[in-house]
Amino acid sequence: MCQVDEEYHHQLESTDRPSVSKKCVKCKELLAAVVIRAGDAFCRSCFKESFIHKFRAMLGKTRVIFPGEKVLLAVSGGPSSCSMLRQVQEGVSQNAHKKLRFLPGIVYVDEGGAVGLSKQERERTMSELRDIFRSTGFPFYILPLEQVLDLPSSVVVPAPPLSEPPTGSYKAAVDHFLQTGSRNDTTSQEQEEMSLPDVSESRTRSLQQLIGSAKSLTAREDLLSTLRQHLLVHAARTEGYSKLMLGDNCTRLAVKLLTSISLGRGAQLAQDTGFSDSRYGDVVSVRPMRDYSAKEIAFYNHMFSVPSVVIPSLETKAPEKASIQRLTESFVTKLQVDFPSTVSTIYRTSEKLQTAGRSSSPAADRGRCLLCMCSLDTAVEKASALQATLISEQLSHTKIQNPGPVKPEVPLPAEQHCSSSGEEDCGGTGSSCCSSVKEAEAPDVRSQMCYSCQLTVRDLSSVHHLPQYILSEAQRRQRRCLMREEIREFLLDDEGH
Amino acid sequence: MPVLCSSCSEKRAVLKRPKTGHSLCKECFFWAFEEEVHQTIVAAELFKPGEAVGIAASGGKDSTVLAHVMKLLNERHSYGLQLMLISVDEGITGYRDDSLETVKRNQQQYELPLKIVSYEELYGWTMDAIVKQVGLKNNCTFCGVFRRQALDRGAIMLKVDKICTGHNADDVAETVLMNVLRGDIARLRRCTTISTASEGDGVVPRCKPLKYAYEKEIVLYAYFKKLDYFSTECIYSPNAYRGHARTFLKDLESIRPSSIVDIIHSGENLSVREGVKMPVQGTCSRCGYISSQALCKSCVLLEGLNRGLPKLGIGKHHRLHEKILSQQPLTENEERKLKSVDF
Numbered sequence: 001m002c003q004v005d006e007e008y009h010h011q012l013e014s015t016d017r018p019s020v021s022k023k024c025v026k027c028k029e030l031l032a033a034v035v036i037r038a039g040d041a042f043c044r045s046c047f048k049e050s051f052i053h054k055f056r057a058m059l060g061k062t063r064v065i066f067p068g069e070k071v072l073l074a075v076s077g078g079p080s081s082c083s084m085l086r087q088v089q090e091g092v093s094q095n096a097h098k099k100l101r102f103l104p105g106i107v108y109v110d111e112g113g114a115v116g117l118s119k120q121e122r123e124r125t126m127s128e129l130r131d132i133f134r135s136t137g138f139p140f141y142i143l144p145l146e147q148v149l150d151l152p153s154s155v156v157v158p159a160p161p162l163s164e165p166p167t168g169s170y171k172a173a174v175d176h177f178l179q180t181g182s183r184n185d186t187t188s189q190e191q192e193e194m195s196l197p198d199v200s201e202s203r204t205r206s207l208q209q210l211i212g213s214a215k216s217l218t219a220r221e222d223l224l225s226t227l228r229q230h231l232l233v234h235a236a237r238t239e240g241y242s243k244l245m246l247g248d249n250c251t252r253l254a255v256k257l258l259t260s261i262s263l264g265r266g267a268q269l270a271q272d273t274g275f276s277d278s279r280y281g282d283v284v285s286v287r288p289m290r291d292y293s294a295k296e297i298a299f300y301n302h303m304f305s306v307p308s309v310v311i312p313s314l315e316t317k318a319p320e321k322a323s324i325q326r327l328t329e330s331f332v333t334k335l336q337v338d339f340p341s342t343v344s345t346i347y348r349t350s351e352k353l354q355t356a357g358r359s360s361s362p363a364a365d366r367g368r369c370l371l372c373m374c375s376l377d378t379a380v381e382k383a384s385a386l387q388a389t390l391i392s393e394q395l396s397h398t399k400i401q402n403p404g405p406v407k408p409e410v411p412l413p414a415e416q417h418c419s420s421s422g423e424e425d426c427g428g429t430g431s432s433c434c435s436s437v438k439e440a441e442a443p444d445v446r447s448q449m450c451y452s453c454q455l456t457v458r459d460l461s462s463v464h465h466l467p468q469y470i471l472s473e474a475q476r477r478q479r480r481c482l483m484r485e486e487i488r489e490f491l492l493d494d495e496g497h
Numbered sequence: 498m499p500v501l502c503s504s505c506s507e508k509r510a511v512l513k514r515p516k517t518g519h520s521l522c523k524e525c526f527f528w529a530f531e532e533e534v535h536q537t538i539v540a541a542e543l544f545k546p547g548e549a550v551g552i553a554a555s556g557g558k559d560s561t562v563l564a565h566v567m568k569l570l571n572e573r574h575s576y577g578l579q580l581m582l583i584s585v586d587e588g589i590t591g592y593r594d595d596s597l598e599t600v601k602r603n604q605q606q607y608e609l610p611l612k613i614v615s616y617e618e619l620y621g622w623t624m625d626a627i628v629k630q631v632g633l634k635n636n637c638t639f640c641g642v643f644r645r646q647a648l649d650r651g652a653i654m655l656k657v658d659k660i661c662t663g664h665n666a667d668d669v670a671e672t673v674l675m676n677v678l679r680g681d682i683a684r685l686r687r688c689t690t691i692s693t694a695s696e697g698d699g700v701v702p703r704c705k706p707l708k709y710a711y712e713k714e715i716v717l718y719a720y721f722k723k724l725d726y727f728s729t730e731c732i733y734s735p736n737a738y739r740g741h742a743r744t745f746l747k748d749l750e751s752i753r754p755s756s757i758v759d760i761i762h763s764g765e766n767l768s769v770r771e772g773v774k775m776p777v778q779g780t781c782s783r784c785g786y787i788s789s790q791a792l793c794k795s796c797v798l799l800e801g802l803n804r805g806l807p808k809l810g811i812g813k814h815h816r817l818h819e820k821i822l823s824q825q826p827l828t829e830n831e832e833r834k835l836k837s838v839d840f
Contacts (some may be wrong), residue, residue, distance in 0.1 A: 216752075218752060218753060258674070261673065261763040262760055263759060264759030267763075270770075321751065324756065327745070327752060331745045339738070349685070352682045352773045353770055354771075383537060385758050385762040387536075388537060389758055391533055393517055395529040396503060396504055396521060396525070
């Protein structure tokens, strides 16, 4: 167990310090301009070439994006997603020797309302971004996060995956595209542009109320990212995009992986951090920037003047221990200074995890989390952390009248839970216990969520602040569950719905 | 205003449970803590009636509480177990000799048989002697690897069926984090299991009855029960890297107390992709102990010590295993690399 520093220490000692005037390791002619990792000194043009190659290689290797497909780039304005935008721009441009053959669009979610920025500030960042987006010539959509309040329930229902051709046909698809669709150029004259600058103040207030109902910053950040994800998927669906490109880089993913573990999202880890994520069925998220470190991106953006915009987020100026996400980030970045292989080691762990697996069956909606849409991991197994927690809760609650063996009163898993929907758990949140009339109607949302999302919702002052689309989907699932209960004895296949 | 115990609602609460945040009185806390361990034992079917169980005792808080609770539960719920204490004497002056005194006192209090196995009799080396040769940098590797085997040997001498160790929830969570930080997917997958299956001769199955007990609650339990334990850090253990993980875990706990059990939940639900290479378990061709290589780590380390090449077992030198087995001398170049670094 203690071996760790031994193995690292070996590598550390062997790394020679980069000398000042070194030749580029690739062309061995020009002077090196940038050192990404110890030992890898590149000159300007070789760095650019390798950077661009990496992007293309990632898409080529994974073969997830088909030629002619509409791909929506989620750009937050940060260095990583802006760099991704530049890569796509370079890739689809006429003189690219191996042109990327998909049809890109851009989406930006303006979270200013949730973070508490003034109207003027939001306007300013949006106009900056609009300039960047216009210069690309791609269609773009600027969506205020307030829109999430009006989403339809279908967002939290997994759609069946689009009939995807089998993997072997990737080459056939490329050939087919080359013959037929080559005239169908992306640089169409008219750039579609959609932004809804006018957000009513009452919507912003409702959004703030929703975010503010989370008592901890950890829950607030988690909730915000869930809502953002829902809006992105919805935008992709309504505009007919089948892929969503996210700008998560290697450093970011290492932080995310460790955060996910700390938040109890072990079962969802692979989907949260893998290259492609098909939890929504018809819209697949891909992370083509996952091979770049944050430092590499920063160098590239600086050397080749890729513009990015600084936008405050929830954790801006928050102290280190303000939230689990924030703490993990500073832990990883600090460790990275002393142990330079930290990020890549954590990141490699994510590659060894199951991605597709159980979640690929789009059939059962009852087995999916209402918020993050991952398969539920809340079946209480014997001798599991979940069971232990339930026993602890119970033992610190009940009276010890009969010192006999305590039987864990394990709540039924989601499928069966609905039958007792009258008095579901008022354990965690004190407020939901003292019922008002409104509370009584609350659908049982917690039992429809995964372990980690339950933790987040436990931090909300009331589930009623959740947007309507989530609540009504919860109700629908609950009704359906009751129905199934009623006709259970006539169902031949228990799994069928 | 005094807070009432949330469990019995009669007595005054004296503590806030780190795990759930409830305020409890002393008796209710004891009851809850003990019952939780009992539930873990029952749910995971850790023991069978009539089994002889060795409790790995170091004299520290975890193993002291474990010994106390195991004895108590064995009587309360009539497990029908035959309990014994097993201690390992690593030979660290000023640390282990003192903590073994605590174990000996525990032995008398709990009236349990005690077996002490020492590195000196098993390997011919005390940790003091090892540190003299290796220096302060890699000594934990020796100690950890040797202890695992020493416990098994002690267990076999005592003829016990199982060993239980005092690993608590914090330890398990910390190990999950460590294995992520090291990218060790094989260990990541098995580090959250509560007991090891019997893996063959010379290996006694192990389990962790305190797997879901928070370290803070163990200290609270020992404090209110006035248990006698030894609390000094090992004098050779300034292990920086694990320390980082430990601090991180404590910080996480301070933000969200359920983090510890959340991490264990994560670890229990990880699914590893098919086709990822995993080490295959075999046996050491020298001593017959379980090993994924031709030689087990313990034999390699020992060989290194005896040849005066302490770094032989540090890092990966699988290529050299053949040479060691056939007693061939190493080349000069190889030898130079494996000599200890001078400070």
